[in-house]
Amino acid sequence: xxxxxxxxxxxxxxxxxxxxxxxxxxxxxxxxxxxxxxxxxxxxxxxxxxxxxxxxxxxxxxxxxxxxxxxxxxxxxxxxxxxxxxxxxxxxxxxxxxxxxxxxxxxxxxxxxxxxxxxxxxxxxxxxxxxxxxxxxxxxxxxxxxxxxxxxxxxxxxxxxxxxxxxxxxxxxxxxxxxxxxxxxxxxxxxxxxxxxxxxxxxxxxxxxxxxxxxxxxxxxxxxxxxxxxxxxxxxxxxxxxxxxxxxxxxxxxxxxxxxxxxxxxxxxxxxxxxxxxxxxxxxxxxxxxxxxxxxxxxxxxxxxxxxxxxxxxxxxxxxxxxxxxxxxxxxxxxxxxxxxxxxxxxxxxxxxxxxxxxxxxxxxxxxxxxxxxxxxxxxxxxxxxxxxxxxxxxxxxxxxxxxxx
Numbered sequence: 001x002x003x004x005x006x007x008x009x010x011x012x013x014x015x016x017x018x019x020x021x022x023x024x025x026x027x028x029x030x031x032x033x034x035x036x037x038x039x040x041x042x043x044x045x046x047x048x049x050x051x052x053x054x055x056x057x058x059x060x061x062x063x064x065x066x067x068x069x070x071x072x073x074x075x076x077x078x079x080x081x082x083x084x085x086x087x088x089x090x091x092x093x094x095x096x097x098x099x100x101x102x103x104x105x106x107x108x109x110x111x112x113x114x115x116x117x118x119x120x121x122x123x124x125x126x127x128x129x130x131x132x133x134x135x136x137x138x139x140x141x142x143x144x145x146x147x148x149x150x151x152x153x154x155x156x157x158x159x160x161x162x163x164x165x166x167x168x169x170x171x172x173x174x175x176x177x178x179x180x181x182x183x184x185x186x187x188x189x190x191x192x193x194x195x196x197x198x199x200x201x202x203x204x205x206x207x208x209x210x211x212x213x214x215x216x217x218x219x220x221x222x223x224x225x226x227x228x229x230x231x232x233x234x235x236x237x238x239x240x241x242x243x244x245x246x247x248x249x250x251x252x253x254x255x256x257x258x259x260x261x262x263x264x265x266x267x268x269x270x271x272x273x274x275x276x277x278x279x280x281x282x283x284x285x286x287x288x289x290x291x292x293x294x295x296x297x298x299x300x301x302x303x304x305x306x307x308x309x310x311x312x313x314x315x316x317x318x319x320x321x322x323x324x325x326x327x328x329x330x331x332x333x334x335x336x337x338x339x340x341x342x343x344x345x346x347x348x349x350x351x352x353x354x355x356x357x358x359x360x361x362x363x364x365x366x367x368x369x370x371x372x373x374x375x376x377x378x379x380x381x382x383x384x385x386x387x388x389x390x391x392x393x394x395x396x397x398x399x400x401x402x403x404x405x406x
Contacts, residue, residue, distance in 0.1 A: 001274040001276050001281070002272050002274070002275055002276065003275070003276050003342065003384065004275060004276065004277050004342040004383075004384075006272070007272055007275045007277075007283070007285070007311065008311065010271050010285065011271075011285060011293075011311055011315050012315065012318070014271075014287060014293060014315075016293065016319055017319060018174070018176065018177050018243060018319070019174075020035075020172045020173065020175055021172070021173055021174075021175045022170050022171070022172055022173075023170065023171060023172075023173050024169065025160050025163050025164060025168060025169060025170070025171055026160075028155045028160065028173055029155055029156065029160065030154065030155060030215070030216040031154070031155050031173035031176075031216070032152060032153070032154055032155075032173060032174045032320045032321050032322045033149060033150075033152060033153050033155060033171065033172070033173060033174075033321075034151055034172040034173055034174045034321065035151050035171065035172040036147055036149070036150055036151050037147075037148050037149040037159075037162065037163055037166065037171070038145055038146060038147055038148060038166070039143065039145060039146050039148055039166060040144065040166045040167055041144050041166075042138050042139035042142070042143050042144050043139065043140075043141040043143070043165075044136050044137075044138060044139075044141065045138065046080075046097045046138050047097065047098035047135055047137055047138050048095060048096075048097070048098070048135070048136040048138075049093065049094055049095065049096045049097075049098055049105055049134070049135065049136075050094060050134045051094060051105055051107040051108075051134040052092070052093050052094050052107065052108050053091075053092065053105050053106045053108050053110070053111060053134065054068070054070070054089040054090060054091055054092060054105070054106050054111060054122055054124075055074075055089065055090045055092045055098060055099045055102035055104070055105050056083075056086075056088075056089045056090075056102060056104050056105075056106065056124075057083060057086035057101055057102060057103065057104070058103045058104040058130075058131040058132075059086060060086035060087060061104055061124065061129055065086075065087065066123060067121060067122070067123050067124070068087060068088060068089035068121070068122050068124070069087060069088050069119060069120070069122075070088075070089055070090075070091055070113070070120040070121065070122055071083065071084060071088040071089065072090060072091070073091040073092070073093075074090050074091070074092045074093070074096050074097075075093050075096060076093050076094065076095035076096040077095075077096075078096070079097065080096075080097040080098065080099050080100050081099050081100065082099060082100030082101050083099060083100065083101040083102060086101070089122055090102065091122075092105065098135055103131050103132055103135070104129055104130075104131060104132070104133055104134075104135075105133060105134035105135055106124050106126055106129060106133075106134070107126075107134060110124065110125045110126035111123065111125065112125060148162050148166065149162060149163070151321060152321040152322050154322050154404075154405060155173070174320045174321050176216070176217050176218060176320065177217070177218075177242075177243035177244050177316075178219070178241070178242045178243050178244075179212055179217055179218065179219040179242060179243065179244045179245075179246060180219070180220055180222060180238045180241070180242040180244070180245045180246065181205045181208050181209050181212070181219055181220070181221045181222065181246050181248075182205070182221075182222045182223070182224060182235070182238065182245065182247045182248070183202050183204055183205040183221075183222070183223045183224070183247075183248045183249060184223070184224050184225075184226065184231065184247065184248065184249040184250040184259065185225075185226060185249045185250070185299060186225050186226045187199050187200055188200060188201070188202040188223060189201055189202065190202065191203075191206060202223065203301055204248040204249070204297070204299065204301055204304040204305070205221050205223070205248055206221075207301075207304075207305055207308075208246060208248070208304070208305075208308055211308065211313070211402060214402060214403065215317075215402060215405045217316070220242070222234065222238065226250070226258070228258045228262060231250070231258055231259065231262045232262045232265060232266065235247075235262060235263070235266060236266050239266060239268075239288055239290070239292060239294075242292070243292055244292060244293055244294075244295070244316075245293075245294045245295070246297070246308070246312065247259060247295065247296040247297065248296075248297050248298075248299055248304045249297075249298070249299030250296070251273070251283070251284045251296045251297070251298060251299075252282040252298060252299070253282075259284070259296055260273060260284060260296075263284075263286055263294060263296070266288070267288055267289040268286040268288045268289075268294050269286050269287050269288075269289070270285075270286045272285055273285075275342075276340070276341050276342060276384060277341055277343070277344060278337075278339065278341045278342070278343050278344070279298070279300060279302050279344065280297070280298050280300075280302075280303040280304075280306045280307045280344070281298070281303075281341070282298040282303075283296070283297060283298060283303075283307050283311070284296035285311075293315075295307070295308075295311070295312050301373075302346070302364075302373065305373070306344050306379060309379065309398055309400070309402075310344065310379065310381075310398055313402065317405060322405070324405070326396055327357065327396070327397045327399070328357075328394040328395065328396060329347070329349065329356075329357040329358065329359045329378070329380055329394065329395065329397035330356055330357065330358045330392065330393070330394055331359060331361075331380065331389060331390070331391055331392070331394075331395060332358050332360045332391060333360055333361055333391060334388065334389065334390055334391050335361055335382060335388075335389040336387060336388055336389075337382060337387060337389070338387050340384050340385065341384055342381060342382070342383055342384045343382040343384075344379040344380070344381055344382075344398075345361050345363060345379065345380050345382060346361070346362045346364060346375075346376035346378075346379060346380075347359035347360060347361055347362060347376055347377075347378050347379070347397075348362055348375065348376050348377055348378075349377050349378050349397075349399070357397060359378065359380050361380070362375045362376040364376075373400075376400075377399065377400050377401065378397055378398055378399045378400055379397075379398040380395050380396070380397055380398075381395055381396040381397075381398070382395055383395075
């Protein structure tokens with residue numbers, strides 16, 4: 001049996017990549033960028049008018065001129081015009097290129113228009129204007145060639161807008177693996193079925209599938225009976241068709257726990273079996289001869305979800321180029337735990353105004369108490385080699401909320 005840290009290190013040391021794929025930007029939401037996105041020109045690309053109003057010469061304004069003849073109007077999306085002299089003003093709209101010889105924009109709210117001798121004039125009411133007021137200067141946000149989005153970012157609508165702005169109709173994203181989710185056990189029936197008195201509805205594989213769908217990972221779910229022959233035949237096919245295999249159940253010491261033996265026969269080299277942790281001690285991990293990882297989780301619901309969240313999900317996101325950074329939380333109730341195991345206790349959380357995450361244990365009735373997951377929102381890892389975990393101490397924290405990865 002190995003420690004939690006040893007198990008993480010073994011999993012993290014596996015060098016696996018699935019390459020990159022070119023996608024239209026309309027289809028890349030939730031994908032992880034495999035390339036940097038840089039500015040193809042200055043941001044903004046010209047001196048951009050930030051308010052509807054008039055454009056004038058600041059030097060004329062600074063010498064006390066407050067009345068200007070309106071030369072013409074300039075809309076957004078047309079080439080800039082230039083002042084005939086500094087006694088003229090250009091009526092101008094938000095988003096337009098700043099007119100030539102102008103370096104001040106006065107908004108409509110600070111203007112008074114009138115006609116005299118069939119000529120349009122404008123009087124400036126603003127007495128506190130400064131050079132470049134209401135003008136978004138060229139290159140003031142980003143300059144040509146500067147990094148706008150770093151590879152490894154999970155794409156949202158904000159990144160799509162930026163990529164469109166720099167003309168990237170196609171972008172490289174890290175290719176996602178196809179994941180097989182395999183539940184085992186004769187006691188399990190599908191969600192829509194009515195179980196017999198000795199059966200239960202499957203939940204582990206459903207929860208994993210929902211999580212993978214949330215982070216947009218291609219997946220397919222299978223259920224296999226407790227038959228060594230059927231397990232071997234079907235898992236062999238699955239290993240050929242999928243990049244990663246996740247199994248739930250069949251890895252403990254029961255008479256029908258055939259998976260470790262079956263996986264060895266199929267060329268999956270065991271990297272470890274059994275981790276010094278509660279829950280999830282029988283956790284099994286191996287690598288197929290083709291370089292495909294196989295995660296075999298214990299069948300109890302809390303054990304399965306713990307191993308998926310703490311081991312598999314960080315492994316996946318790291319290899320997609322968007323690592324999950326370790327978080328810590330502040331324990332609010334003392335916990336006593338005597339076995340020399342790492343203890344992943346279920347907790348409910350509260351984020352304080354200073355950003356600290358405070359947590360309270362929700363221990364439940366063991367790794368089969370699925371309903372207790374609804375009372376908690378995270379796991380808190382209490383390391384081995386001690387029996388008392390005190391109020392006010394920080395420990396690693398694994399939130400159930402993975403929406404930020406989507």
